[in-house]
Amino acid sequence: MSLFTPDFGLLFWMALAFGIVLAVLAKWGFPVIVKAVNDRKTYIDKSLQNAHEANERLVNIKAETDMLVAQAQVEKQTILKDAVQQKQRILAEAQEQVNELTRKQMEQAKADIEEQRQQSLHQIRKETADLAIEMAKKVMQSELRDETAQRQSIENQLEGLKEG
Amino acid sequence: MNTDEILSEHIGDSHDWHIITWNGHPIELHLPILIWSKNSGWHAFSSSHLAEGQTYEGLRYNENGKVVEMLSDGSESHPIDISITxxxxxxxxxxxxxxxxxxxxxxxxxxxxxxxxxxxxxxxxxxxxxxxxxxxxxxxxxxxxxxxxxxxxxxxxxxxxxxxxxxxxxxxxxxxxxxxxxxxxxxxxxxxxxxxxxxxxxxxxxxxxxxxxxxxxxxxxxxxxxxxxxxxxxxxxxxxxxxxxxxxxxxxxxxxxxxxxxxxxxxxxxxxxxxxxxxxxxxxxxxxxxxxxxxxxxxxxxxxxxxxxxxxxxxxxxxxxxxx
Structure with missing residues (x-):
């Protein structure tokens, strides 16, 4: 059997065998494997990317939380400060109102006292005038009867006035 | 020993599958021969029929180990050989x-x-x-x-x-x-x-x-x-x-x-x-x-x-x- 001139028989069977192998493997063999390997590669790449993104998001969430906490702290401080200010303001207002009220009451009292004083004064004057008129009336009456007695009487009256 | 023969036997193709020679007797598989000749049509038989230069159905090995057909006028013709070698x-x-x-x-x-x-x-x-x-x-x-x-x-x-x-x-x-x-x-x-x-x-x-x-x-x-x-x-x-x-x-x-x-x-x-x-x-x-x-x-x-x-x-x- 020759080595360097191809035998027809071997050529025929080789073509047949290789043809069948190629047909079978090109249909059910290699495309399946290549596709499976590529799918797996894509899947792994995607998973890695997802994990990376998730990790990034996690880091972001932490930063966000930290920021929120810091904001809350600042807000708390402002609220506390506001509350203190409010308290002081309310206290001050109340004090002022109390002062105002006291002042008004004092004024009222002063006015009342003044009025009462005026009234008393008025009455005293009126009574004094009445007394004087009464006195004058009595003097006039005793003068008509007895001059000495009148004198005595005026003397007495005056004495009485002095004493009164 | 003939080195050339051993080489060509191992490297070349053959109709018999030589496994081992034991006590001077070759142990081998005789593979089927499939031949189509334009003179006598299809031939299918075991290669054991052609062992040691025998002629079977008008076919025998030539000096190169190819199966040839002996024609009636004494000449050799090369049929189409698709044997399972x-x-x-x-x-x-x-x-x-x-x-x-x-x-x-x-x-x-x-x-x-x-x-x-x-x-x-x-x-x-x-x-x-x-x-x-x-x-x-x-x-x-x-x-x-x-x-x-x-x-x-x-x-x-x-x-x-x-x-x-x-x-x-x-x-x-x-x-x-x-x-x-x-x-x-x-x-x-x-x-x-x-x-x-x-x-x-x-x-x-x-x-x-x-x-x-x-x-x-x-x-x-x-x-x-x-x-x-x-x-x-x-x-x-x-x-x-x-x-x-x-x-x-x-x-x-x-x-x-x-x-x-x-x-x-x-x-x-x-x-x-x-x-x-x-x-x-x-x-x-x-x-x-x-x-x-x-x-x-x-x-x-x-x-x-x-x-x-x-x-x-x-x-x-x-x-x-x-x-x-």
């Missing part, structure tokens, strides 16, 4: 191993989607991925990679298993498949067909009307002749490269083993030292052949991929990367 058995075996191996792997992937294989499937995946990434995708590229990968991978595994089967010296292996020109010619023809049947318009234009000064192609079609010769030198080089490498490997290993027996007549000291040297070299050569078995399959695949990529110039699927 030793190499054909080997090819069937290799085909069976290749198909089983790859379909087993493909089946594994179907059963285990998105999982990474271990063991045998993992090994095959390693080889497939290596070839796909470093040969198919880097030479052809783009969507064409997916299109041509099945052919290239089939060729690779077929050649690799042929080579490895040839390295195992015991029955039922050891036949010299890829060191036989019929096998390599068929493989190269397959590549030739794939390259030229899928070639783009641009590829054919480059062959039939290349971009060179008009006087190189107009009155005398010089460039066209060169290009068309080039079409055939490519598969020819594929054929010869694979054939020569595997053939040489088998020949050297067998020659080294034969040296042990031919040196018997040179005296005890010479025989012993020659045996040691021959064994040492045979082991080395076997290691070498293991490398060559992979390398030649790889080279065949790479060259085929490169020819395919050249024939895909200007194709929509081709990437920008082109082999020059």
């Amino acid at each position: 030793k190499n054909v058995c080997g090819l069937f075996m290799v085909s069976f191993i290749t198909i089983t191996l790859i379909l087993y792997c493909a089946n594994w992937y179907k059963k285990h989607p998105l999982q990474a294989p271990k063991g045998l499937v993992g090994l095959i995946e390693l080889v497939i991925c290596y070839l796909y990434d470093n040969v198919v995708d880097s030479v052809i590229g783009g969507r064409n990679s997916v299109r041509f990968a099945p052919y290239l991978l089939t060729a690779f595994f077929f050649i690799l298993i042929c080579n490895l089967v040839g390295l195992i010296p015991v029955f039922p292996f050891g036949m010299n498949l890829t060191g036989n020109i019929a096998v390599t010619v068929t493989l190269a023809t397959a590549t030739f067909l794939v390259v030229n049947l899928t070639g783009t318009k641009h590829y054919w234009k480059d062959i039939l009307w290349p971009d060179v000064p008009w006087f190189l192609k107009c009155p005398i079609p010089l460039m066209q002749v060169i290009e068309i010769v080039g079409l055939f030198t490519k598969p020819f080089s594929l054929t010869i490269r694979l054939l020569a490498n595997i053939f040489a490997g088998h020949t050297i290993i067998l020659s080294l083993i034969c040296m042990i027996f031919t040196s018997i007549s040179m005296g005890v000291t010479m025989h012993r030292s020659m045996t040691a040297v021959a064994l040492l070299f045979a082991v080395f050569m076997n290691m070498m052949e293991l490398l060559v078995a992979f390398l030649q399959a790889f080279v065949f695949t790479t060259m085929s991929a490169s020819y395919i990529s050249q024939a895909q110039v200007g194709s929509e699927e081709a990437s920008e990367f082109e082999v020059t």
Whole structure:
């Protein structure tokens, strides 16, 4: 059997065998494997990317939380400060109102006292005038009867006035 | 002993599958002979009928071991011989191993989607991925990679298993498949067909009307002749490269083993030292052949991929990367 001139028989069977192998493997063999390997590669790449993104998001969430906490702290401080200010303001207002009220009451009292004083004064004057008129009336009456007695009487009256 | 006979028996093809010679009696499988002759039609019988120069149904071996038909006028005619020879058995075996191996792997992937294989499937995946990434995708590229990968991978595994089967010296292996020109010619023809049947318009234009000064192609079609010769030198080089490498490997290993027996007549000291040297070299050569078995399959695949990529110039699927 020759080595360097191809035998027809071997050529025929080789073509047949290789043809069948190629047909079978090109249909059910290699495309399946290549596709499976590529799918797996894509899947792994995607998973890695997802994990990376998730990790990034996690880091972001932490930063966000930290920021929120810091904001809350600042807000708390402002609220506390506001509350203190409010308290002081309310206290001050109340004090002022109390002062105002006291002042008004004092004024009222002063006015009342003044009025009462005026009234008393008025009455005293009126009574004094009445007394004087009464006195004058009595003097006039005793003068008509007895001059000495009148004198005595005026003397007495005056004495009485002095004493009164 | 006749070294030439031993060499040609081991390297060549035959109608009997010689397993071992025991006590001077050859133990062999007689393989079926299938012959079509234009004079007497179909013949199908066991090759044991032709043993030791017998004539059966008007057929016998000639001095080259080919089956010839004896005509009534005493002349010989060569009928069409599609017998199941030793190499054909080997090819069937290799085909069976290749198909089983790859379909087993493909089946594994179907059963285990998105999982990474271990063991045998993992090994095959390693080889497939290596070839796909470093040969198919880097030479052809783009969507064409997916299109041509099945052919290239089939060729690779077929050649690799042929080579490895040839390295195992015991029955039922050891036949010299890829060191036989019929096998390599068929493989190269397959590549030739794939390259030229899928070639783009641009590829054919480059062959039939290349971009060179008009006087190189107009009155005398010089460039066209060169290009068309080039079409055939490519598969020819594929054929010869694979054939020569595997053939040489088998020949050297067998020659080294034969040296042990031919040196018997040179005296005890010479025989012993020659045996040691021959064994040492045979082991080395076997290691070498293991490398060559992979390398030649790889080279065949790479060259085929490169020819395919050249024939895909200007194709929509081709990437920008082109082999020059």
